[in-house]
Amino acid sequence: xxxxxxxxxxxxxxxxxxxxxxxxxxxxxxxxxxxxxxxxxxxxxxxxxxxxxxxxxxxxxxxxxxxxxxxxxxxxxxxxxxxxxxxxxxxxxxxxxxxxxxxxxxxxxxxxxxxxxxxxxxxxxxxxxxxxxxxxxxxxxxxxxxxxxxxxxxxxxxxxxxxxxxxxxxxxxxxxxxxxxxxxxxxxxxxxxxxxxxxxxxxxxxxxxxxxxxxxxxxxxxxxxxx
Numbered sequence: 001x002x003x004x005x006x007x008x009x010x011x012x013x014x015x016x017x018x019x020x021x022x023x024x025x026x027x028x029x030x031x032x033x034x035x036x037x038x039x040x041x042x043x044x045x046x047x048x049x050x051x052x053x054x055x056x057x058x059x060x061x062x063x064x065x066x067x068x069x070x071x072x073x074x075x076x077x078x079x080x081x082x083x084x085x086x087x088x089x090x091x092x093x094x095x096x097x098x099x100x101x102x103x104x105x106x107x108x109x110x111x112x113x114x115x116x117x118x119x120x121x122x123x124x125x126x127x128x129x130x131x132x133x134x135x136x137x138x139x140x141x142x143x144x145x146x147x148x149x150x151x152x153x154x155x156x157x158x159x160x161x162x163x164x165x166x167x168x169x170x171x172x173x174x175x176x177x178x179x180x181x182x183x184x185x186x187x188x189x190x191x192x193x194x195x196x197x198x199x200x201x202x203x204x205x206x207x208x209x210x211x212x213x214x215x216x217x218x219x220x221x222x223x224x225x226x227x
Contacts, residue, residue: 059193076159085165112143119191182206
């Protein structure tokens with residue numbers, strides 16, 4: 001006698017995202033020969049942390065929901081014909097044909113006016129396993145022409161703070177940033193943190209640059225007061 005039992009259909013496989021070793025033509029990209037030691041450009045690593053932290057992560061929250069912790073959705077997308085100082089521009093991180101990379105990973109810059117943007121980028125390299133760690137590498141805060149950046153990185157999306165930006169505060173923060181140095185950290189001090197910090201929405205770790213003469217003078221004054 002044959003059994004009338006019909007087995008349940010197999011569960012469909014759970015989709016997963018795999019970042020295979022690849023090579024970027026952007027400066028600073030280094031690929032090690034061993035797959036487990038694959039090096040990622042710091043610019044890619046800056047947002048790779050969003051793959052591992054779906055909630056509570058500043059980078060993920062902003063990229064997926066255009067919000068910051070405790071404030072809900074406070075950005076709206078606008079067209080490139082309406083650029084205002086303080087708008088955040090999200091560029092592709094890589095010119096590859098990988099649609100996942102293009103959709104998820106972005107590089108943030110902030111529009112300053114006069115066709116200029118300011119951004120923070122890592123200049124070193126990081127291993128995959130360093131992406132979610134607190135390992136730091138060198139970073140650079142710089143202004144660039146918008147046309148030049150678009151040519152190098154591709155078309156951007158524009159997001160504006162819904163309740164506006166205090167332009168005096170914004171310009172003061174930009175001026176301070178241009179005279180500051182910062183260490184790059186994929187999970188805690190990346191281009192997203194920097195962009196949001198210029199709008200007063202996030203902490204960003206940096207130090208004002210001091211000329212050696214000023215440092216020596218400061219030490220002399222301290223010694224005089226103590227003495």
